[in-house]
Amino acid sequence: MxxxxxxxxxxxxxxxxxxxxxxxxxxxxxxxxxxxxxxxxxxxxxxxxxxxxxxxxxxxxxxxxxxxxxxxxxxxxxxxxxxxxxxxxxxxxxxxxxxxxxxxxxxxxxxxxxxxxxxxxxxxxxxxxxxxxxxVSAGARMVSAANGRPIIEMGGRRTHEEAAVASARAAYLAGFATTSNLEAKRRYGIPTAGTCAHAFTLLHDSEHAAFTAQVEALGTDTTLLVDTYDITQGIETAIEVAGTGLGAIRIDSGDVGVLARQARQQLDSLGARNTRIVVSGDLDEYAIAALRAEPVDAYGVGTSLVTGSGxxxxxxxxxxxxxxxxxxxxxxxxxxxxxxxxxxxxxxxxxxxxxxxxxxxxxxxxxxxxxxxxxxxxxxxxxxxxxxxxxxxxxxxxxxxxxxxxxxxxxxxxxxxxxxxxxxxxx
Amino acid sequence: MxxxxxxxxxxxxxxxxxxxxxxxxxxxxxxxxxxxxxxxxxxxxxxxxxxxxxxxxxxxxxxxxxxxxxxxxxxxxxxxxxxxxxxxxxxxxxxxxxxxxxxxxxxxxxxxxxxxxxxxxxxxxxxxxxxxxxxVSAGARMVSAANGRPIIEMGGRRTHEEAAVASARAAYLAGFATTSNLEAKRRYGIPTAGTCAHAFTLLHDSEHAAFTAQVEALGTDTTLLVDTYDITQGIETAIEVAGTGLGAIRIDSGDVGVLARQARQQLDSLGARNTRIVVSGDLDEYAIAALRAEPVDAYGVGTSLVTGSGxxxxxxxxxxxxxxxxxxxxxxxxxxxxxxxxxxxxxxxxxxxxxxxxxxxxxxxxxxxxxxxxxxxxxxxxxxxxxxxxxxxxxxxxxxxxxxxxxxxxxxxxxxxxxxxxxxxxx
Known part of the structure; x- marks a missing residue:
C-alpha cells in the first residue's frame, strides 16, 4: 500500500x-x-x-x-x-x-x-x-492457551481481504508461528505455511493418488489432510504413501481431541512416532485450552482469530x-x-x-x-x-x-x- | 485499488x-x-x-x-x-x-x-x-428496525481502514442513507454526511462559540451536537444561535430515548418544530427497534454495523x-x-x-x-x-x-x- x-x-x-x-x-x-x-x-x-x-x-x-x-x-x-x-x-x-x-x-x-x-x-x-x-489481543490468549505449541494463522478467508493481511501480522505479533496469507509474507516478511485442502483429495481418483501426488510435489515432510473420507483409513494410506518419515497429518473436523488421541496411537503403531498431528476447524482459545492434554503438535486457527474471538x-x-x-x-x-x-x-x-x-x-x-x-x-x-x-x-x-x-x-x-x-x- | x-x-x-x-x-x-x-x-x-x-x-x-x-x-x-x-x-x-x-x-x-x-x-x-x-446482512436488520427512518453509517473507526470502505458500501446496499467515510464516496459514489464531534465544542471557549462557528461555516441546516455539557442548555443555545430553522440536533450519549422525548418537547416549545433529532452512540438493531416510538428522525450507527452486529x-x-x-x-x-x-x-x-x-x-x-x-x-x-x-x-x-x-x-x-x-x- x-x-x-x-x-x-x-x-x-x-x-x-x-x-x-x-x-x-x-x-x-x-x-x-x-x-x-x-x-x-x-x-x-x-x-x-x-x-x-x-x-x-x-x-x-x-x-x-x-x-x-x-x-x-x-x-x-x-x-x-x-x-x-x-x-x-x-x-x-x-x-x-x-x-x-x-x-x-x-x-x-x-x-x-x-x-x-x-x-x-x-x-x-x-x-x-x-x-x-x-x-492481537485475541491471538495472545490463543498463544497463551496453546502453551508453547505452534499456531498457524489461516483466517484470511473469513475477513475483509485487506484486514486479512493485517490480521496475519497481528497474529504473528501475538506469537503465532506462521500464516497462510501470502501477502503478509510480502508485506511484513511473516513466514507462510500450507499444504493441501480437501479439494485436492477430492480432485483425485483416490486418496492414495492424492497423497502420492502431494508427497511427490512437496516431499515427505509435508502435512497430509487425512479426514476427507475415513480418518483411520486416511492415516493408513498416508503412512503407506509417505512412509514413517511423514511430517504431519492434519485433522480438520470432528471431535479433534478424541481423533488426535486415536491418530497418535495409530501413527505410533505404524512406526510413525515422529509424525506430528495438526488440528484445525473452528478452534478458539477455549478449544485450544481443552486440547492441552491431547497429543496435538500444532493448531490451525482461522475464524476466531480474525474476528477477535467475540x-x-x-x-x-x-x-x-x-x-x-x-x-x-x-x-x-x-x-x-x-x-x-x-x-x-x-x-x-x-x-x-x-x-x-x-x-x-x-x-x-x-x-x-x-x-x-x-x-x-x-x-x-x-x-x-x-x-x-x-x-x-x-x-x-x-x-x-x-x-x-x-x-x-x-x-x-x-x-x-x-x-x-x-x-x-x-x- | x-x-x-x-x-x-x-x-x-x-x-x-x-x-x-x-x-x-x-x-x-x-x-x-x-x-x-x-x-x-x-x-x-x-x-x-x-x-x-x-x-x-x-x-x-x-x-x-x-x-x-x-x-x-x-x-x-x-x-x-x-x-x-x-x-x-x-x-x-x-x-x-x-x-x-x-x-x-x-x-x-x-x-x-x-x-x-x-x-x-x-x-x-x-x-x-x-x-x-x-x-450487509446486519445492516438490513437495522434498516428494517428503523422502519423508514434514515440511518447514517459512521463505523469506519471501529474496523480495519479498508474494511471500513467496504462496510460503508455494504451499509448503503442494505439501505443506509449515507456514510461518514470519504473514501466510500470516491470509490462508490456513496453520499457522505457529517458535521461536528464533541472535540469541536471542547475546542471553543464556550458551547455558544462552537455552535456559532459551526452555523457560520455550515449553515443553519447543520446538525448541532448538544450533549457535550448539559443537553437542555445545549438545545437552548443551539436554537439561540441557529434560530428555529436549525436542521437538526444530535444526541450521542445517555438514555437516548428519554432524551429524544425531552429534546422534542423543548425544541417544539422553542418553536423549532422542524428541527430534526439524530441519535447515535452504540446503537444496534435492537436499540433502533426500541426507539421506534420515540421522536427520533435519524440514527447514526457505527460499531454494530461494521462488526456485523455479533x-x-x-x-x-x-x-x-x-x-x-x-x-x-x-x-x-x-x-x-x-x-x-x-x-x-x-x-x-x-x-x-x-x-x-x-x-x-x-x-x-x-x-x-x-x-x-x-x-x-x-x-x-x-x-x-x-x-x-x-x-x-x-x-x-x-x-x-x-x-x-x-x-x-x-x-x-x-x-x-x-x-x-x-x-x-x-x-
Missing amino acids: TGTSTALLTDHYELTMLAAALADGTAERECVFETFARRLPSGRRYGVVGGTARVMDAISRFTFGEAELAQLSGVLDQATLDWLADYRFTGDVDGYAEGELYFPGSPLFTVRGTFAEGVVLETLVLSILNHDSAI SPTAGMVYKLVEVDGRPVAKRSSHKESKAGRKAALRRHKPTGTALEEVVYVVGAAVEEEPHDRQLQVPLLRGGQPAGELPSLEESRQRVRDGLVSLPWEGLKLSQGEPAIPTVYVEK | TGTSTALLTDHYELTMLAAALADGTAERECVFETFARRLPSGRRYGVVGGTARVMDAISRFTFGEAELAQLSGVLDQATLDWLADYRFTGDVDGYAEGELYFPGSPLFTVRGTFAEGVVLETLVLSILNHDSAI SPTAGMVYKLVEVDGRPVAKRSSHKESKAGRKAALRRHKPTGTALEEVVYVVGAAVEEEPHDRQLQVPLLRGGQPAGELPSLEESRQRVRDGLVSLPWEGLKLSQGEPAIPTVYVEK
Whole structure:
C-alpha cells in the first residue's frame, strides 16, 4: 500500500470541523488528542496494542493530492482545500509501543499539535489501532492457551481481504508461528505455511493418488489432510504413501481431541512416532485450552482469530483532552473522559509481576518507585519519526514479556476483571 | 485499488495444491467450486449477499506480475511459476446477484473451470463475500428496525481502514442513507454526511462559540451536537444561535430515548418544530427497534454495523463439488457438503411471499411452478463479464424487494429459524 494516499480513510465530519475551525481562527489552538479504551472487551483481562507501526506508515501517507482534493471540492470551501493541499502532520506523538499490554484508560496514542492537524487523523488512527489491537489481543490468549505449541494463522478467508493481511501480522505479533496469507509474507516478511485442502483429495481418483501426488510435489515432510473420507483409513494410506518419515497429518473436523488421541496411537503403531498431528476447524482459545492434554503438535486457527474471538474491535476512542494547556472533557451524563494530557507507568513487584497501571496527568506529583516502568515512548517529533520503530520480532518479544509479567489470574481465559487495576492520578 | 494485483491475497496452500496438481496432470480436470454458507449466523433469519461486484473486480486483477512471482520463487517450482505468470481466469461463474437474500446451502457463487483455475480463487472470493455479506446482512436488520427512518453509517473507526470502505458500501446496499467515510464516496459514489464531534465544542471557549462557528461555516441546516455539557442548555443555545430553522440536533450519549422525548418537547416549545433529532452512540438493531416510538428522525450507527452486529463473518465456504462431471464431497464425520453442481430457485405464494429455497443438483427433475424465480445469474463466461453488473442502486433495490418478499416472521429481530426452509433436490 506504500505510496497511496490515506487521506480519504477519514470521516466527513473531521473536515467540516476543520473548515469551521479554520474560519473562526480556533484551528491553530494547540491541542492534545488521546487514544484509549474506556474498558476492555467484556470479561477480558488485558489488551495488547497492535498496529502502531501501521499507523506510523499511514500518517506518513496522509496527504491530499489532486485526486483527493477533487473529491472534496463540492464539500469544503477553498481556504480549507488550500490548507489540506499543504497538509503534513508536524506535531508530536507519544504512545505505547506496539506489543505493549494495556488496560482501561491507558493513554495508547497521544497526538499533540494544532487542532487542525490532530482532528483529521482521528478515523485513520482509530481504524488501525482498533482492528489490529482486537486481533492481537485475541491471538495472545490463543498463544497463551496453546502453551508453547505452534499456531498457524489461516483466517484470511473469513475477513475483509485487506484486514486479512493485517490480521496475519497481528497474529504473528501475538506469537503465532506462521500464516497462510501470502501477502503478509510480502508485506511484513511473516513466514507462510500450507499444504493441501480437501479439494485436492477430492480432485483425485483416490486418496492414495492424492497423497502420492502431494508427497511427490512437496516431499515427505509435508502435512497430509487425512479426514476427507475415513480418518483411520486416511492415516493408513498416508503412512503407506509417505512412509514413517511423514511430517504431519492434519485433522480438520470432528471431535479433534478424541481423533488426535486415536491418530497418535495409530501413527505410533505404524512406526510413525515422529509424525506430528495438526488440528484445525473452528478452534478458539477455549478449544485450544481443552486440547492441552491431547497429543496435538500444532493448531490451525482461522475464524476466531480474525474476528477477535467475540470482540472484533478494541473500542478505542480518540478524544480531545487539552486545548492551549487547558484540560477539557465532555461532561454530560455518560461516556465521560478524564481531562488533561496523561502519561502512564506500570508498577511492579520486585519480582517483576505487574501491580497496577498508573495513569497520571502530566505534571501531577507521582512518586516513582523502583520497579515502575514508563509506558509511553516518543513516536513522532515535529512530524518526523522519533527513532527507529521496533522490528516486528521485537514487538513480538514485547508481547511475550508482557504476558510473563501479569499476575497469574491475568492469564485465565475465563471472564474477569482486568489483570491489574488502573489508578488515576490527577493534578 | 484499481490496477493493483490481488494475486497474493491468497492462502499458501492454494499454490502448493496447484503445484502438485500441475505435476501429476490433474490440474486440468474440469471442476466446479461452490460458495455457500452451511448455516446462517446463530439465530438469524436471512442473509443478504454482499460483495459480488467487488469480487468481480478482484478476479479481474488476479494476475501474477514479476513482483508477485518473485515472492513465490522460493516456494514453488518453475513450471508452477510459469503457469501463474500466464494466469487469467477463463472459466464461468454463476451466482446470486448482489443484494439477493440467501439461506443455508444457497449456491451463492459457483466457479467452473479447470481445477488449477478455480482453486487459486478460494481465499479472495471468500474474503470479500464473507465480509461484505456479514455487514450487509446486519445492516438490513437495522434498516428494517428503523422502519423508514434514515440511518447514517459512521463505523469506519471501529474496523480495519479498508474494511471500513467496504462496510460503508455494504451499509448503503442494505439501505443506509449515507456514510461518514470519504473514501466510500470516491470509490462508490456513496453520499457522505457529517458535521461536528464533541472535540469541536471542547475546542471553543464556550458551547455558544462552537455552535456559532459551526452555523457560520455550515449553515443553519447543520446538525448541532448538544450533549457535550448539559443537553437542555445545549438545545437552548443551539436554537439561540441557529434560530428555529436549525436542521437538526444530535444526541450521542445517555438514555437516548428519554432524551429524544425531552429534546422534542423543548425544541417544539422553542418553536423549532422542524428541527430534526439524530441519535447515535452504540446503537444496534435492537436499540433502533426500541426507539421506534420515540421522536427520533435519524440514527447514526457505527460499531454494530461494521462488526456485523455479533456476526462479523458470514461463514461461507468454497467447496469442490464436481470433477470431470463426477459429483464429489467430503464424507467424514462432520462438515459434510452435498456433492454436485447446484442451482437454486425461490418458490413463492401467488401473493409474492417467499415459501422455500429449492437448491437442486443441475439436471435434477425440478418441476418449476408459476411463482418460482431462478436465483443464479451468469456473472462470467470464459472469464469475461457475462453482462453489465447491476448498479449499486439496483442492488440496493434488490435488498428492499427481498425483504418485502419474506414471510413476516422473517423480519423479526429475535433469534429463530431461517425465514424459509432450504429444500434439496438431488438427482
